[in-house]
Amino acid sequence: MGVEVRVDGLTKSFGGKPVWSDVTLTLPAGEISVLLGPSGTGKSVFLKALVGLLKPDRGHIWIDDRDLPSLSEKGLYEIRRLFGVLFQDGALFGSMNIYDNVAFPLREHTKLSEGDIKATVDEKLDMVGLVGAEDKLPGQISGGMRKRAGLARALVLEPEIILFDEPDSGLDPVRTAYLNQLIIDLNQRTGATFLIVTHDINTARTVPDNIGLLYHGHLAMFGPREMLLSSTEPVVRQFLNAQRVGPIGMSEEKDADELKAEADAGAELPPLPPIPLQLQPSDGGTRRTERPPGQWCAENGVTPPPGSFEGAEKVKVSWPS
Numbered sequence: 001m002g003v004e005v006r007v008d009g010l011t012k013s014f015g016g017k018p019v020w021s022d023v024t025l026t027l028p029a030g031e032i033s034v035l036l037g038p039s040g041t042g043k044s045v046f047l048k049a050l051v052g053l054l055k056p057d058r059g060h061i062w063i064d065d066r067d068l069p070s071l072s073e074k075g076l077y078e079i080r081r082l083f084g085v086l087f088q089d090g091a092l093f094g095s096m097n098i099y100d101n102v103a104f105p106l107r108e109h110t111k112l113s114e115g116d117i118k119a120t121v122d123e124k125l126d127m128v129g130l131v132g133a134e135d136k137l138p139g140q141i142s143g144g145m146r147k148r149a150g151l152a153r154a155l156v157l158e159p160e161i162i163l164f165d166e167p168d169s170g171l172d173p174v175r176t177a178y179l180n181q182l183i184i185d186l187n188q189r190t191g192a193t194f195l196i197v198t199h200d201i202n203t204a205r206t207v208p209d210n211i212g213l214l215y216h217g218h219l220a221m222f223g224p225r226e227m228l229l230s231s232t233e234p235v236v237r238q239f240l241n242a243q244r245v246g247p248i249g250m251s252e253e254k255d256a257d258e259l260k261a262e263a264d265a266g267a268e269l270p271p272l273p274p275i276p277l278q279l280q281p282s283d284g285g286t287r288r289t290e291r292p293p294g295q296w297c298a299e300n301g302v303t304p305p306p307g308s309f310e311g312a313e314k315v316k317v318s319w320p321s
């Protein structure tokens with residue numbers, strides 16, 4: 001099972017200009033969380049801080065009893081082994097074939113024999129559906145395949161925490177759907193803790209257990225998927241439903257004049273769309289962290305938007321009594 005990551009009061013600035021301040025959230029062990037936010041709000045910076053590639057100005061990142069920002073280089077090196085990272089472009093070495101790219105972390109970080117390395121690489125390539133592509137160079141395969149190769153490489157050291165930086169960027173909707181299914185299946189199989197940065201609202205609505213939204217230098221909200229998908233908080237509502245009406249403008253925040261013009265024009269928010277069911281593993285099983293659809297809403301006295309959780313009976317999940 002993956003490990004819990006507790007972020008407490010994390011703040012990061014560049015040249016005195018804060019990217020975000022006082023970010024506090026917990027990535028629950030083994031669950032999938034998604035981090036959203038307008039461009040430039042510091043989602044990638046957050047991932048880099050989590051894995052120790054950027055040092056925050058202040059705050060803590062607790063993994064068990066270790067606080068990442070206060071670790072020595074040696075301590076950081078050790079704790080980084082807990083992480084697998086899928087960078088936006090797969091970050092493959094262009095001159096190495098897919099096999100060698102995936103084998104790279106094992107050759108760098110372990111003393112495994114080439115025979116054992118082959119067994120692991122074959123297993124991971126099979127997990128991401130890339131058997132047969134071993135000899136290809138990254139430039140000879142499609143963007144979707146490069147992402148999957150990057151994912152195989154992120155998995156070879158059996159990480160407890162997997163970070164995905166916009167895994168769906170540059171993919172068409174069908175390949176994004178396949179990748180999302182792969183993410184669910186990998187979470188089911190590995191039990192690792194996942195954090196996905198994405199701009200894809202459909203991914204955010206159906207894949208995670210938890211959603212966070214970075215906006216205007218702080219964490220606007222983080223919590224169970226149903227909490228954010230039923231939220232009427234203006235920023236959360238606007239972003240998760242991809243709407244133009246609301247506080248977020250083209251250059252992040254609308255100014256008072258823009259908001260007044262919107263109000264004067266009588267621009268009304270459309271009703272919240274139904275909350276969809278979570279994507280399920282392809283083997284017909286349930287997610288490790290499955291919570292019955294509607295449970296969070298019921299427990300918190302929130303009426304979900306009409307039409308929510310349609311088809312719940314079909315996936316054999318019961319409503320809370």
Ligand SMILES: Nc1ncnc2c1ncn2[C@@H]1O[C@H](COP(=O)(O)OP(=O)(O)OP(=O)(O)O)[C@@H](O)[C@H]1O
Nearest residue numbers: 014015019037038039040041042043044045046199
């Ligand atoms: N190493 C760095 N030095 C200085 N500024 C940086 C550095 N890395 C990131 N930034 C700045 O931090 C801000 C946040 O960048 P980041 O890439 O994390 O945003 P993002 O939310 O991931 O954006 P997008 O959704 O467009 O990928 C940007 O203004 C960026 O220019």
